[in-house]
Amino acid sequence: MSQYKIEAGTGQHIGDRQEQQDRAALFAAPHAPGYMLAVVADGMGGKSGGALAAEQVIRTAKQLFDEFYPGNDVRVLLENIVSEAHTVIKLSGVSAEKEPHSTVVALVITPAQEAIWAHVGDSRLYRFNGPNFSFKTKDHSYVEKLVDEGKLAPEEAKYHKLSNILINVLGSGTTAPYVTIGQYSPLKANDNFLLCSDGLWHYFDDAELSAAVAANSPRQASELLIRKARERSDGRGDNCTFAIVKLVEPPAEVKSYTVQKMRRAV
Structure with missing residues (x-):
């Protein structure tokens, strides 16, 4: 029986x-039962340009995951998603005389109880153990670079005037994007x-996010997080997009048979 x-x-x-x-999107692999892919992309680049860039990330992810097989x-799949989406976005920008860009964060859950993820930019992956925060990805941003160099305190980074400047x-x-990949197992x-x-x-x-996800179904958590984000944005909120993946206890097995006394054979 599955553990989750x-x-x-x-x-x-x-x-x-x-x-x-x-x-944002969730995909199953048609040729690889037990695998799932979650993707979030944040597009940038003026009217329609950013949306097209983010859409290209999702399309590329689906196309390559559709071609994925066990083994x-x-x-490599995650690196190829980034590489191919980057190439198409760059070419579409040249043809449209725009400068579309996108971030991406993607997560694959495998039947071997592994979680493998990749990200480019400042779209994040968080991992929680129940209501407890465990891990988050490090942004590819200018302020994060300043933090790494000891020039900026971590608590100052979120509200720094250059917090929206990305380096990847x-x-x-x-510049070709570089991909940061992480892994966690056993799930x-x-x-x-x-x-x-x-x-x-x-x-x-971090604690607010972990508590909201742990205490609610994905739909309930989504409604709560959006409502709170809108309240706190004070009329200046950015696009708000996310995917939630929860591993929950499987339902108890229900006996679907009855045992009857065997009749004596003659």
Whole structure:
């Protein structure tokens, strides 16, 4: 019997922007039973450009996951999603005379009780153990670089005037993106994951996010997080997009048979 079952969902709100430039999706692999993929992309690049960039990330992720088979390397899959989406976004920007970019964070859950993820930019993955915060990815941003160099305190980074400047994105015409990959195993019931754009994580601390995800179904948590993000944004909120993946205790087996006394054979 499986040690856990997967509950997952996505949430999204346009915030106070004129256009929704984020995308989120959940996929099953048609040729690899037991594998699932969650993706969040935060597009940038002016009217429609950012939305097209984020949409390209989702399309590329689906296309490559549809071609994924058991035994293939998940890390290579994630690297290929980033590489191919970057190339197409860059080319589409040239043809449209725009500069579309996108971040991405993607998570694969495997039947071998592994979680493998990759990210580019400042879209984050959080891992929680029940209501307890365990891990989050490190942003590819200018302020995070200042923190690493000891020039800025971590608590100052979120509200720094240059906090929205990224040093690693998909679609750049000058620099190829680098991919940060992480892994966690063995997975067990009550391991929870949150993938989100900065339009969500900016308004919460780690403990708030872990508590909201642990105490609610993905849909209930989505409604709660969006409501709180809207309250805290004070009319200046960015697009808010995320995916929640929860590993929960499987339901107890229910006996579906009856035992009757055998009749004596003659």
